[in-house]
Amino acid sequence: MSTRPRLLSIALLLTCVAALDANAQTEQAPLNDAEKALHVLNRLAYGPRPGDVDAVRHIGVKRYIEQQLNPDSLPMPPELTDKLSALSTYQLTSTQLYQQYGPPSFPPNTATPEEKNMARQRANKDITPQVHAARLWLATESPRQLQEVMTEFWFNHFNVFEGKEWVRYWDGEYEKDVLRPNALGNFRQLLGAVAHHPAMLYYLDNWLSSGVNTPEAKGRFKGLNENYGRELLELHTMGVDSGYTQADVISLARILSGWTIDEKGMKDGAQQPFIFNPRRHDAGDKLFLGQTIKGSGYQEGEQALDILARHPATAHFIAAKLVQYFVSDQPQPALSEKLARRFMSSNGDIKAVLHTLFDSPEFWARSNYQTKFKTPYQYVVSSLRATATPVLNVKPIDGVLNQLGQPLYGWLTPEGYKFSEEAWLNPDALLRRINFVNGLSNGKSPIARAETPPPAPGSAPATPLPNSAATVAVDPQQLIQTLTPTLAPHSLSTVSAAPANLQVGLILGGPDFMKR
Amino acid sequence: MNRRDFIRHLGLSTTGAILIPVGLSGCVVAPASKPQAKAKAAPIAAAVVSDSPLSYGSPLQRAHAAGDGTPRMIVVFLRGAVDGLNVVVPHGDHNYYKARPGIAVSRPGTQNGAIDLTGYFGLHPALQALQPYWDGGQLAFIHASGSPDMSRSHFEAQDYMETGTPGQHNTRDGWMNRMLSVMAPSSSPMQALTLGESVPRILTGRAVVANMPTGRDATRPTLIDRPEVNQTYAALYAQDAALGKSYRDGISARKELMADASSSEQKAANNGAPLPNGLSIDTSRLGRLMRSNPDIRLGFIAVGGWDTHTNQGNGNGQLANRLRPLADGLTTLARELGPAFNDTVIVVMSEFGRTFRENGNGGTDHGHGNAMWLLGGNVRGRSIYGQWPGIDDNALNEGRDLAITTDFRAVLATLAEKHMRIGDPAMQKLFPQYGAGNAHALNFLV
Numbered sequence: 001m002s003t004r005p006r007l008l009s010i011a012l013l014l015t016c017v018a019a020l021d022a023n024a025q026t027e028q029a030p031l032n033d034a035e036k037a038l039h040v041l042n043r044l045a046y047g048p049r050p051g052d053v054d055a056v057r058h059i060g061v062k063r064y065i066e067q068q069l070n071p072d073s074l075p076m077p078p079e080l081t082d083k084l085s086a087l088s089t090y091q092l093t094s095t096q097l098y099q100q101y102g103p104p105s106f107p108p109n110t111a112t113p114e115e116k117n118m119a120r121q122r123a124n125k126d127i128t129p130q131v132h133a134a135r136l137w138l139a140t141e142s143p144r145q146l147q148e149v150m151t152e153f154w155f156n157h158f159n160v161f162e163g164k165e166w167v168r169y170w171d172g173e174y175e176k177d178v179l180r181p182n183a184l185g186n187f188r189q190l191l192g193a194v195a196h197h198p199a200m201l202y203y204l205d206n207w208l209s210s211g212v213n214t215p216e217a218k219g220r221f222k223g224l225n226e227n228y229g230r231e232l233l234e235l236h237t238m239g240v241d242s243g244y245t246q247a248d249v250i251s252l253a254r255i256l257s258g259w260t261i262d263e264k265g266m267k268d269g270a271q272q273p274f275i276f277n278p279r280r281h282d283a284g285d286k287l288f289l290g291q292t293i294k295g296s297g298y299q300e301g302e303q304a305l306d307i308l309a310r311h312p313a314t315a316h317f318i319a320a321k322l323v324q325y326f327v328s329d330q331p332q333p334a335l336s337e338k339l340a341r342r343f344m345s346s347n348g349d350i351k352a353v354l355h356t357l358f359d360s361p362e363f364w365a366r367s368n369y370q371t372k373f374k375t376p377y378q379y380v381v382s383s384l385r386a387t388a389t390p391v392l393n394v395k396p397i398d399g400v401l402n403q404l405g406q407p408l409y410g411w412l413t414p415e416g417y418k419f420s421e422e423a424w425l426n427p428d429a430l431l432r433r434i435n436f437v438n439g440l441s442n443g444k445s446p447i448a449r450a451e452t453p454p455p456a457p458g459s460a461p462a463t464p465l466p467n468s469a470a471t472v473a474v475d476p477q478q479l480i481q482t483l484t485p486t487l488a489p490h491s492l493s494t495v496s497a498a499p500a501n502l503q504v505g506l507i508l509g510g511p512d513f514m515k516r
Numbered sequence: 517m518n519r520r521d522f523i524r525h526l527g528l529s530t531t532g533a534i535l536i537p538v539g540l541s542g543c544v545v546a547p548a549s550k551p552q553a554k555a556k557a558a559p560i561a562a563a564v565v566s567d568s569p570l571s572y573g574s575p576l577q578r579a580h581a582a583g584d585g586t587p588r589m590i591v592v593f594l595r596g597a598v599d600g601l602n603v604v605v606p607h608g609d610h611n612y613y614k615a616r617p618g619i620a621v622s623r624p625g626t627q628n629g630a631i632d633l634t635g636y637f638g639l640h641p642a643l644q645a646l647q648p649y650w651d652g653g654q655l656a657f658i659h660a661s662g663s664p665d666m667s668r669s670h671f672e673a674q675d676y677m678e679t680g681t682p683g684q685h686n687t688r689d690g691w692m693n694r695m696l697s698v699m700a701p702s703s704s705p706m707q708a709l710t711l712g713e714s715v716p717r718i719l720t721g722r723a724v725v726a727n728m729p730t731g732r733d734a735t736r737p738t739l740i741d742r743p744e745v746n747q748t749y750a751a752l753y754a755q756d757a758a759l760g761k762s763y764r765d766g767i768s769a770r771k772e773l774m775a776d777a778s779s780s781e782q783k784a785a786n787n788g789a790p791l792p793n794g795l796s797i798d799t800s801r802l803g804r805l806m807r808s809n810p811d812i813r814l815g816f817i818a819v820g821g822w823d824t825h826t827n828q829g830n831g832n833g834q835l836a837n838r839l840r841p842l843a844d845g846l847t848t849l850a851r852e853l854g855p856a857f858n859d860t861v862i863v864v865m866s867e868f869g870r871t872f873r874e875n876g877n878g879g880t881d882h883g884h885g886n887a888m889w890l891l892g893g894n895v896r897g898r899s900i901y902g903q904w905p906g907i908d909d910n911a912l913n914e915g916r917d918l919a920i921t922t923d924f925r926a927v928l929a930t931l932a933e934k935h936m937r938i939g940d941p942a943m944q945k946l947f948p949q950y951g952a953g954n955a956h957a958l959n960f961l962v
Binding site: 112113114161163164230231234235240373402403404405412413414415421422425426427428429430431434435438488490491494495498502505506509510511514 | 751762766
């Protein structure tokens with residue numbers, strides 16, 4: 001702890017003047033090479049795997065950051081791409097999923113409750129585990145770690161909830177084709193791709209929204225639905241209390257009326273799920289954020305997205321969120337301002353903004369080193385990486401994320417999961433984390449064992465899959481080396497004095513590894 | 517749907533009439549404002565059955581029952597929208613039987629019929645275990661209650677009920693957590709206890725919440741329960757201020773849970789009684805913990821399986837099979853609370869009610885109004901509260917659901933104020949869009 005003091009703990013130790021002096025000195029000291037390597041692996045990636053700290057030190061943090069900002073420069077391991085290609089439903093398009101996994105609750109809504117239930121069960125069984133596996137394999141194994149980190153960041157920013165009916169069918173493609181390819185790209189493109197994707201159109205109800213008294217505003221599609229318009233302003237772009245009014249929300253909903261899902265076309269195989277339905281679009285002129293938008297059909301929506309992506313409030317809102325994710329729970333106004341300016345000057349180039357962030361003194365300040373409390377997802381993924389535990393069964397990971405309060409794709413409201421210590425640090429959570437990592441130490445974790453399907457009636461018992469039993473116990477010395485310099489000297493000596501069979505659990509379950 | 521405007525509209529149009537719940541005491545018959553329902557129904561029904569006059573029951577007059585003086589509250593959330601019209605059955609209205617030919621709970625006195633409560637309302641027979649509490653004046657219902665938001669989405673409606681801000685998507689915390697933070701400060705990590713794996717929306721927020729695993733495995737010792745293990749971790753955490761406190765709080769809560777488990781297993785062994793099943797395992801544990809530790813002021817438990825779109829049954833069947841263990845769980849809870857039952861109000865609630873009419877599959881779909889249940893030593897029970905809107909075609913919400921005449925926050929705000937003794941300024945924080953100006957004192961406490 002003495003090498004990584006926190007302001008709070010110093011304040012508590014005011015009586016101990018000598019210690020305060022020592023801490024004050026180290027607090028100013030710049031990070032050394034090993035600490036810098038750990039820092040980028042913790043912030044741009046989901047923590048080090050065995051050998052990663054040395055590898056980053058070898059090429060230097062600058063080069064590591066450049067590589068991460070240019071993911072295409074990093075080749076994907078063939079085993080990983082092969083595994084992903086073998087996920088049959090994960091490779092299907094939204095239309096194919098729609099056709100193959102019905103019947104839906106879409107109009108005319110003729111499916112019986114039993115049929116709907118069966119469809120739901122099939123989707124739970126065939127689609128969801130593959131979406132989860134893809135996410136977890138990429139998070140633990142992809143060399144393009146920053147792309148994965150930013151994919152998760154944008155998923156939370158543009159959150160959809162797996163449990164809302166049809167979102168389950170489409171959230172995999174949403175992440176694969178909308179979020180990941182744009183994660184380090186241009187914000188306007190990302191925003192547009194999100195706005196057209198059926199997962200978002202469905203989740204925030206815009207597919208139902210119709211201009212008042214338009215010819216096809218009937219039945220389920222009867223009225224204007226403000227849900228998406230409101231969240232688009234409040235959560236996706238400008239942020240709450242940034243100057244827009246209720247009238248702007250209504251204008252935006254009118255502008256986007258008729259942006260819907262082409263469910264009829266999809267039934268006939270249309271590969272583009274998005275459709276603009278002019279017969280449900282409010283054709284009048286709209287006043288939006290002080291500008292008149294001429295009634296011009298589909299183009300109005302693109303125009304509104306342009307305005308939002310260029311709005312200074314959007315730049316500031318995204319900048320502050322990035323600072324919270326990458327630097328500190330405490331606001332860093334100067335850095336946020338700098339990032340917002342970069343966002344505007346680069347027309348929303350996410351890579352350029354992150355470049356500025358990773359160049360900033362705040363990012364490298366000792367006071368912001370090893371201070372972010374990991375979210376459950378970060379904690380679980382980083383412990384799998386540190387112990388090189390292969391993900392052969394996602395069910396136990398789903399289980400632990402559920403227990404820790406952060407199920408994958410499981411936040412039901414549109415603001416997504418928080419990334420702050422306040423949201424995640426609670427007493428029971430620490431004990432659950434400790435119990436979880438102790439299960440990783442002996443190499444017998446169910447995560448590292450493929451599920452053997454139950455034998456068909458009358459057939460011989462299934463033989464275990466070849467890759468299911470090979471993991472070995474985690475060596476505490478190796479783990480310490482993987483994570484160095486994560487552990488403070490005090491922690492190291494406590495761990496070394498403990499019985500050997502507890503050491504791995506202590507390394508991963510102690511306060512040092514709870515933070516990044 | 518335009519939720520926020522809807523709320524605003526409702527707020528305006530109803531401050532005078534619809535939403536203000538009426539606290540009813542004494543024996544009450546049909547309010548004069550509902551004559552058209554009866555007038556319309558009478559000609560059709562006269563020959564077949566005679567409707568009973570609306571009656572809300574007469575609360576048992578009794579003195580306040582003393583406990584230890586520390587108010588406690590437990591919320592039992594029925595996720596999936598329980599069919600309130602088959603829980604508290606309006607058996608006095610023939611419209612009920614007309615709308616539900618296959619799934620109505622038959623009249624009191626018939627086989628598997630409702631347990632009569634007021635002459636007009638009856639209780640589902642599977643809830644028989646609760647009848648002594650009704651008769652003893654410790655069980656009450658607020659009928660036609662719920663959220664003013666029109667959402668029929670489970671997740672959205674639950675979210676609104678748990679944040680206590682219907683129509684508002686981005687409320688950060690749940691109302692039970694806000695309640696914790698406005699109560700007298702305590703250093704105990706166990707002021708609120710939730711049963712289940714994660715902290716539910718209703719309890720998320722700033723204030724510390726302990727959660728307790730459910731089922732028989734909950735108190736199976738884990739690695740961290742071994743003293744030599746948790747002492748080693750304590751040494752690791754000793755030098756980290758924030759995490760160290762959380763760690764120590766976690767261990768002390770865990771020790772309390774384990775101590776309770778060993779003593780209760782002892783007790784069970786002594787009595788030679790088998791452990792209760794399902795929900796009762798958890799509610800007995802919750803009851804004992806709350807009885808023995810007055811620091812625990814709030815409890816929460818969620819029970820699922822109420823989304824009865826198909827074959828829900830009548831006095832028997834699917835819904836009955838769910839209600840029976842629920843009643844057992846609640847009576848177990850009441851019993852295990854012991855003397856603290858007098859300090860406790862148990863609230864049973866669900867995100868919305870179900871359609872008035874039976875659907876084509878012997879079930880019911882997502883509706884609107886429901887009944888809230890109140891159970892406690894000082895609940896002014898043996899009465900139905902709220903204002904019954906009627907169930908003839910004109911009275912239904914959107915022509916299909918029981919209408920709502922009592923905002924769920926009116927019930928919760930009354931409990932917060934009168935039972936948990938939370939003062940006016942703090943009430944604003946508890947239900948932000950539903951301030952003290954809206955406070956509707958429902959007279960359901962002794």
